[in-house]
Amino acid sequence: MARDLRAAVVGRRVTSVTLGHPKVLRFPVPEVFAAVLPGRRVEAVTRRGKFIFCALDGGEDLVFHLGMTGHVLVCEANTEPARHTHLRALLDDGRELRYDDARRFGRILLGPRSTLEESRALPALGVEPLSDDFTAQRFDAVLRSTTRTVKAALLDQRGVAGLGNIYIDEACHLAGIRPQHRCHTLTRTQRAALHAAIPVVLVSAISNRGSSIDDYRDVWNAKGGNQERLQVYGRGGRPCLRCGTTLKHATVAGRTTVWCPSCQR
């Protein structure tokens, strides 16, 4: 999404802004948001964990988090907005940057990054799994410091940033580790396997343009293809694609979790 958005909006200037539901904008208040954003040019688009950052020429970032059902869209300004559109930012090329989110679990932020961090609107995030910082040592430190399940630890964005329910189950399957395994009882070999599996799963999902199981769409409102390639997520009760054993499913750390009782220990 960051790559697509970068190609679509870097160099564009925001000419006017329309806000929808007030709760989606977490920072600042709508009056300030609507006063600051118009006239700003997008200089860069980056990602950190599940947050997308549009760096603006005034030193602020326009930030999106999709929650469960959020969509960041770029479309022609004259197209009819979807039912739950919470931001319309008209651009100087006749297109519009939009944020749409039915459940409103996502969020929009605007401000200098330091301000967003200090106000806690932008939470502290753990190591980036697709960066050079994601070393076996860093990952081991995250896992050894807790007695929680692997599922719970990896859902916590303060340890490793950017993993969610789908890709945790996929990484655990690839690594041969049960999501309900307690972190402090993992062997060094198991930690290494999980460390290796996480970037493999993420890079693969990105190359397949994301998992559009239900709501995910890219900035052009197109579905991704990775939902066709998931090995365990959503496949409870069906055969493991590696060994044929029936996949089990249960709630772990409050989330639906699927694993292979044969491949995963």
Next chain:
DNA sequence: ACCTACCTGGCC
């Protein structure tokens, strides 16, 4: 470390 609330929509 764990649990529930926060929301809407789609499916049975």
Next chain:
DNA sequence: GGCCAGGTAGGT
């Protein structure tokens, strides 16, 4: 009508 859903945040 009830249940489920890709994620947090805040309470216990």
